[in-house]
Amino acid sequence: MSRLTGFLPPALARPFAVIGGLLFLIGAMLPWATFLLNDGPYPDKATLQFFDAPLELTGYRWNVLLFGAAAIIATFAPTPGKARVLRALGWGGLAISAISSIFIAGKGGGLGAITATDGSYAFGGIVGAVGGIVLILAAGAMPLPDIPHWSTKIFGLEGWAGRIAAWVALLIAFAAVLYMVQLTLTVGGIGGAAFPYAGPIFLAFLGFAGGLLGALHGMGITGWVSRLSEENRAFSIVVLLLCAFALPFTEAGNQYWMQVAATIGVYAATAIGLNIVVGLAGLLDLGYVAFLGIGAFVAANLSGAAASTVGWNIPFPLAALLSAVIAGIFGAIVGSPTLRVRGDYLAIVTLAFGEIFYRTAQNNIGTLTGGASAIPGIPPITMFGTAFNEPIKLFGTELPTGVLYYFLIVLVVAAVMAVFANLKNSRIGRAWIAIREDEDAARAMGIATGRAKILAFMCGATLAGLAGAIFVHKLGTASYDSFKFLESVTLLAAVILGGMGTIPGAVLGASLLFVLPEKLREFEDYRLLVFGLALIFIMRFRPQGLVPDRVRRAEFAGETAEGKSIEEIQEKAVLEQELELEREHEAPSGPKEAGR
Amino acid sequence: VGTLLQQIANGIVLGATIGLIALGYTMVYGIIQLINFAHGEVFMVGAFGGLAVYRWMLPVSWQEQWYIALPLMLLGGVVVAVVIAVIMERFAYRPLRNAPRLAPLITALGVSVALQEAIRIWYPDADAAQPFPRVFIDKQITIGPVEISASGLLLIAVSIGLSILLQAYVSRSRMGRAMRATSQDRDTARLMGVNPDRVIVLTFILGAALAGVGGVLYGSWITNVDNSIGFQNGIFAFTAAVLGGIGSLRGAVIGAFIIGLIKNLGGQYLPGGTQYDYVWIFVVLILVLVFRPQGLFGEAERVRA
Numbered sequence: 001m002s003r004l005t006g007f008l009p010p011a012l013a014r015p016f017a018v019i020g021g022l023l024f025l026i027g028a029m030l031p032w033a034t035f036l037l038n039d040g041p042y043p044d045k046a047t048l049q050f051f052d053a054p055l056e057l058t059g060y061r062w063n064v065l066l067f068g069a070a071a072i073i074a075t076f077a078p079t080p081g082k083a084r085v086l087r088a089l090g091w092g093g094l095a096i097s098a099i100s101s102i103f104i105a106g107k108g109g110g111l112g113a114i115t116a117t118d119g120s121y122a123f124g125g126i127v128g129a130v131g132g133i134v135l136i137l138a139a140g141a142m143p144l145p146d147i148p149h150w151s152t153k154i155f156g157l158e159g160w161a162g163r164i165a166a167w168v169a170l171l172i173a174f175a176a177v178l179y180m181v182q183l184t185l186t187v188g189g190i191g192g193a194a195f196p197y198a199g200p201i202f203l204a205f206l207g208f209a210g211g212l213l214g215a216l217h218g219m220g221i222t223g224w225v226s227r228l229s230e231e232n233r234a235f236s237i238v239v240l241l242l243c244a245f246a247l248p249f250t251e252a253g254n255q256y257w258m259q260v261a262a263t264i265g266v267y268a269a270t271a272i273g274l275n276i277v278v279g280l281a282g283l284l285d286l287g288y289v290a291f292l293g294i295g296a297f298v299a300a301n302l303s304g305a306a307a308s309t310v311g312w313n314i315p316f317p318l319a320a321l322l323s324a325v326i327a328g329i330f331g332a333i334v335g336s337p338t339l340r341v342r343g344d345y346l347a348i349v350t351l352a353f354g355e356i357f358y359r360t361a362q363n364n365i366g367t368l369t370g371g372a373s374a375i376p377g378i379p380p381i382t383m384f385g386t387a388f389n390e391p392i393k394l395f396g397t398e399l400p401t402g403v404l405y406y407f408l409i410v411l412v413v414a415a416v417m418a419v420f421a422n423l424k425n426s427r428i429g430r431a432w433i434a435i436r437e438d439e440d441a442a443r444a445m446g447i448a449t450g451r452a453k454i455l456a457f458m459c460g461a462t463l464a465g466l467a468g469a470i471f472v473h474k475l476g477t478a479s480y481d482s483f484k485f486l487e488s489v490t491l492l493a494a495v496i497l498g499g500m501g502t503i504p505g506a507v508l509g510a511s512l513l514f515v516l517p518e519k520l521r522e523f524e525d526y527r528l529l530v531f532g533l534a535l536i537f538i539m540r541f542r543p544q545g546l547v548p549d550r551v552r553r554a555e556f557a558g559e560t561a562e563g564k565s566i567e568e569i570q571e572k573a574v575l576e577q578e579l580e581l582e583r584e585h586e587a588p589s590g591p592k593e594a595g596r
Numbered sequence: 597v598g599t600l601l602q603q604i605a606n607g608i609v610l611g612a613t614i615g616l617i618a619l620g621y622t623m624v625y626g627i628i629q630l631i632n633f634a635h636g637e638v639f640m641v642g643a644f645g646g647l648a649v650y651r652w653m654l655p656v657s658w659q660e661q662w663y664i665a666l667p668l669m670l671l672g673g674v675v676v677a678v679v680i681a682v683i684m685e686r687f688a689y690r691p692l693r694n695a696p697r698l699a700p701l702i703t704a705l706g707v708s709v710a711l712q713e714a715i716r717i718w719y720p721d722a723d724a725a726q727p728f729p730r731v732f733i734d735k736q737i738t739i740g741p742v743e744i745s746a747s748g749l750l751l752i753a754v755s756i757g758l759s760i761l762l763q764a765y766v767s768r769s770r771m772g773r774a775m776r777a778t779s780q781d782r783d784t785a786r787l788m789g790v791n792p793d794r795v796i797v798l799t800f801i802l803g804a805a806l807a808g809v810g811g812v813l814y815g816s817w818i819t820n821v822d823n824s825i826g827f828q829n830g831i832f833a834f835t836a837a838v839l840g841g842i843g844s845l846r847g848a849v850i851g852a853f854i855i856g857l858i859k860n861l862g863g864q865y866l867p868g869g870t871q872y873d874y875v876w877i878f879v880v881l882i883l884v885l886v887f888r889p890q891g892l893f894g895e896a897e898r899v900r901a
Contacts, residue, residue, distance in 0.1 A: 344697065355878050539695070
């Protein structure tokens with residue numbers, strides 16, 4: 001990206017930005033495919049003629065149109081963080097156009113879908129992509145502004161009026177988040193053979209969402225909202241929980257999406273647990289999924305399933321607690337080598353533990369795991385006389401099957417988040433971070449590093465065990481195959497992709513890694529390949545993750561916690577030091593001054 | 597006693613395979629302190645490279661003559677393995693050389709997954725196990741109560757021969773000296789006129805070449821290959837390298853034979869049988885790392901984050 005800066009002379013920045021925006025507008029209104037694709041028409045009227053019905057556009061073409069209009073307005077209006085906004089819009093539009101065009105060309109038999117032999121054309125995607133590039137170049141020619149820092153005092157209001165204004169702003173922001181989440185789940189519909197367009201539509205939507213978020217971030221709005229919610233913590237937590245509970249009442253409230261959301265929740269809870277070990281304490285754990293597995297098998301044996309050996313039937317809360325505790329004990333065992341082993345050797349030890357768990361579970365050790373035939377027929381959770389896999393009626397709305405699991409998991413994820421946040425800011429949390437940064441220094445500061453590290457493993461394992469208990473009830477079977485090495489890698493990737501050491505990071509990472517395969521069913525074969533490549537690229541280009549921890553971002557990107565370049569600060573410091581030295585040379589300071 | 601000797605023989609053949617991989621692990625770790633998770637996949641890719649030569653490049657008449665087919669397959673395997681390793685080093689690891697320690701390790705995981713999947717998706721029919729031709733003389737050789745295939749004997753001979761050659765190269769040649777210097781202190785080595793980048797690439801090339809040879813010979817011994825052989829044997833090899841003392845060439849080879857024996861004897865005599873043979877290897881790995889992290893022949897532990 002830095003190579004694109006200064007490609008254009010600054011004088012051309014504005015005209016180019018306008019051209020880019022116009023290209024978006026034109027591209028959106030041009031047709032994007034010349035004929036009906038094999039699996040039916042590509043949605044959103046891809047075969048419309050130019051200007052046929054520009055106001056009826058929906059979906060990705062509407063998004064491009066929106067970005068074009070926004071870019072033109074942003075060019076002329078006094079937009080805060082202008083270059084950043086234009087750059088985000090450019091990349092977003094480019095992503096939407098490129099993804100859609102590539103898919104149309106690929107599905108529609110090559111370029112034929114873009115220029116047909118009968119002379120009809122469908123350059124919409126290409127025009128849009130060019131517009132994106134032009135816009136990015138234009139943004140690169142502008143001076144890159146600092147991200148604006150808005151005051152959290154809305155209109156300078158004080159006291160109750162200010163607080164209410166903040167609440168209203170937060171309500172609007174969270175409602176928007178809820179809407180985006182709902183849209184993210186449902187956009188493009190359910191992937192798979194029945195609807196092959198789900199994948200590209202979803203990816204194009206991600207391009208839109210990314211561009212939008214980037215633009216908002218560039219204008220300083222996301223930062224402002226997060227500061228606002230920081231100041232009104234209790235209120236934000238309540239509203240966010242309400243939003244999560246409101247999801248089943250939106251369009252996403254059908255059985256399928258509730259199930260997907262519940263699965264994501266389980267992995268998100270697990271990922272937050274892993275985040276304690278990896279993100280906070282900096283101990284790479286490559287066998288983490290084993291704890292999910294231990295929790296799952298314990299809960300399976302305590303569920304009263306006919307196929308389980310223990311076969312006790314104890315109430316779910318108790319069983320979940322036991323699962324968590326036993327997983328925690330194993331966490332302490334697995335963590336104990338940390339007393340002697342460091343760095344990547346530790347990663348290998350945890351990998352070995354994970355593999356031992358997998359193999360022993362596969363061989364049905366002590367007939368506890370069912371081996372190759374798994375433990376089938378685990379009954380759903382039953383609490384308060386309701387089986388959790390039944391549809392319920394709430395506030396006059398018929399809610400789909402599985403919604404109770406969703407509610408339960410929302411609560412669990414919220415609890416796990418609370419645990420994580422409190423741990424992070426506690427004495428032990430700071431000890432973990434100290435160990436992550438420099439173990440020897442931490443020890444020198446009086447931290448009992450061994451105990452802290454084992455505690456990190458225990459906490460992480462406990463959370464995973466709890467998640468495992470829900471996981472197994474929701475799934476209905478406990479099979480060793482759900483806990484293989486690749487699952488550990490996936491969870492790790494979720495933590496890293498999201499950003500190590502942050503809560504939203506782990507949740508976002510888990511959501512992305514588990515929603516994407518759901519949406520891209522068609523490309524299921526390539527899932528792991530893309531996944532492996534993604535790991536390589538993240539480490540190469542954005543090792544701090546999507547939602548970086550402030551301290552961690554500083555470490556990776558050479559920036560301070562405020563987002564300023566360390567290099568610049570260092571240069572400044574060096575200059576100042578030199579100046580100081582010069583001054584000292586000119587006027588040798590007396591002993592009194594030197595003592596200061 | 598017959599079974600015992602037979603299992604020992606099998607263990608030694610497996611150990612020879614693992615040794616060829618472990619050398620690459622130990623060299624790379626010795627120089628850049630990176631656990632190159634993807635090294636096992638280099639071995640796997642080498643096996644598939646050799647198979648490709650046999651299937652699509654050799655005319656049928658040559659396929660029968662092992663003294664023509666085998667060298668060409670080895671060459672194919674080595675070339676593919678080396679190319680992959682060099683690309684991997686250049687584009688995945690080199691940009692991360694000064695990154696925090698965990699970053700390259702995670703990248704290595706990514707490379708490993710991507711290579712396995714790339715073979716499964718794009719190599720014709722590789723979504724299932726592929727039969728590998730028994731290129732070398734197809735004969736069982738009986739020594740007393742022990743029966744061992746000619747390919748197995750070849751594997752042992754080549755493995756031992758190559759590790760001796762490698763040891764000689766590293767301890768005698770000019771580049772070998774540069775390698776040792778780089779592994780001791782990269783910055784000082786640079787001051788002495790060694791180009792660390794070249795040395796590191798050479799290390800990857802040597803490791804990959806050995807893994808490529810190992811892949812082809814292993815294929816013709818076991819007679820079928822799939823995309824997971826790299827991961828399994830890679831873990832074994834890593835264990836062997838650690839057991840022998842990571843960074844030590846001699847240790848890696850000896851460790852490999854020990855691991856091969858543990859797997860076969862453990863599968864035979866320990867409770868649980870062959871289903872648990874993997875478990876014993878991992879147990880050994882953990883015990884070595886916890887109680888003697890410098891391994892059998894390694895130097896005392898250097899403190900590093």
